[in-house]
Amino acid sequence: MPKFEFELMAQLPSHHLPGGRFRNPWPISDGDWRPGGFWRWRLQRMFGGVPGNPPAAAFPRAHPEPAYPHAPAHELRLTWVGQATFLIQLDGLNLLTDPMWSGRSSPLPFAGPARLAPPGLGFDDLPPIDAVLISHDHYDHLDAPTVRRLHRRFGDRIQWLAPLGFAGWLARHGIGRVAERDWWDDVVLDASGGPLRAVALPAQHWCRRTPFAANHRLWVGWALLPATGPRVYFAGDTGYCPAFAEIGERLGPFDMQLLPIGAYEPRWFMQRAHLSPEEAVQAYRDLGGHGALVPMHWGTFRLSDEDPLEPPVRLRRAWEQAGLPVEDLAILRHGETRVLTRRAPRPSR
Numbered sequence: 001m002p003k004f005e006f007e008l009m010a011q012l013p014s015h016h017l018p019g020g021r022f023r024n025p026w027p028i029s030d031g032d033w034r035p036g037g038f039w040r041w042r043l044q045r046m047f048g049g050v051p052g053n054p055p056a057a058a059f060p061r062a063h064p065e066p067a068y069p070h071a072p073a074h075e076l077r078l079t080w081v082g083q084a085t086f087l088i089q090l091d092g093l094n095l096l097t098d099p100m101w102s103g104r105s106s107p108l109p110f111a112g113p114a115r116l117a118p119p120g121l122g123f124d125d126l127p128p129i130d131a132v133l134i135s136h137d138h139y140d141h142l143d144a145p146t147v148r149r150l151h152r153r154f155g156d157r158i159q160w161l162a163p164l165g166f167a168g169w170l171a172r173h174g175i176g177r178v179a180e181r182d183w184w185d186d187v188v189l190d191a192s193g194g195p196l197r198a199v200a201l202p203a204q205h206w207c208r209r210t211p212f213a214a215n216h217r218l219w220v221g222w223a224l225l226p227a228t229g230p231r232v233y234f235a236g237d238t239g240y241c242p243a244f245a246e247i248g249e250r251l252g253p254f255d256m257q258l259l260p261i262g263a264y265e266p267r268w269f270m271q272r273a274h275l276s277p278e279e280a281v282q283a284y285r286d287l288g289g290h291g292a293l294v295p296m297h298w299g300t301f302r303l304s305d306e307d308p309l310e311p312p313v314r315l316r317r318a319w320e321q322a323g324l325p326v327e328d329l330a331i332l333r334h335g336e337t338r339v340l341t342r343r344a345p346r347p348s349r
């Protein structure tokens with residue numbers, strides 16, 4: 001590496017690269033992954049075959065029960081819309097994570113992974129949204145038509161929270177009320193119980209929306225830390241990495257952990273960027289092993305080779321094998337709402 005670049009890097013946080021790009025700063029165990037892996041995977045898939053898509057009716061659904069216009073201040077009310085989209089009603093605020101209501105996870109309306117099951121909560125049934133949290137720029141997490149719809153309906157009422165590199169993209173859609181954050185930086189929201197801190201957190205992933213620009217935007221998870229009341233961790237998209245233990249140490253324990261469990265096959269290609277259900281259980285433990293595990297990122301878009309109904313089955317098995325309390329595993333159906341009224345006591349550590 002040229003000396004100049006080396007000196008520049010010495011001043012940057014370890015996940016920043018010169019030129020405004022980002023990277024995962026820790027060593028990654030990645031099987032036999034190597035450049036060109038994407039095409040190897042697509043070829044393997046073409047000749048090896050993968051399980052077919054189940055019909056939409058195979059995915060369990062529940063009638064959503066959000067509170068209108070807001071949930072009471074002491075309550076955490078969580079509704080799973082699908083993939084990484086949750087309506088989180090917390091401390092008197094209505095928050096959305098990675099909002100996605102479109103029929104395809106794709107830049108094109110007629111091609112790309114189609115929705116396996118309709119959104120669990122209709123867009124028109126949303127209560128007034130106070131903040132939107134974005135984890136990264138992949139199409140199943142950042143959907144331009146949904147972003148425009150939200151802005152049309154709620155305007156500057158919404159505080160947009162995003163990782164570094166998103167303000168320009170949001171501005172192109174007319175959105176100016178944006179807080180961009182780096183890993184470990186926070187945004188303070190005005191909630192009924194006092195200030196609610198939303199902290200951008202490290203994850204092991206990547207960003208790219210066009211063939212030309214990879215990792216020019218950052219990827220994050222988010223912690224939601226109300227002054228009182230339940231604490232929530234939303235992981236975004238992530239592979240298994242040392243960040244979980246550090247997040248648990250610095251900000252845990254959490255009362256709800258929203259962890260991705262799908263898009264893991266084939267492992268040699270996917271494990272860098274996506275947790276398997278077994279790794280999600282390990283991540284839950286690394287994060288402090290406390291509160292409910294709510295799985296996400298399954299049963300919505302087909303992005304990988306596993307049977308789309310397999311992730312929750314494997315998760316339940318791994319949970320039982322780990323001897324964790326059955327009541328703490330909250331596998332939500334599409335549209336299902338889960339309510340937590342009190343913050344669990346902190347375990348002695």
Ligand code: ZN
Pocket residue numbers: 136138205237
């Ligand atoms: Zn992703």
Ligand code: ZN
Pocket residue numbers: 138140141237297
């Ligand atoms: Zn994803």
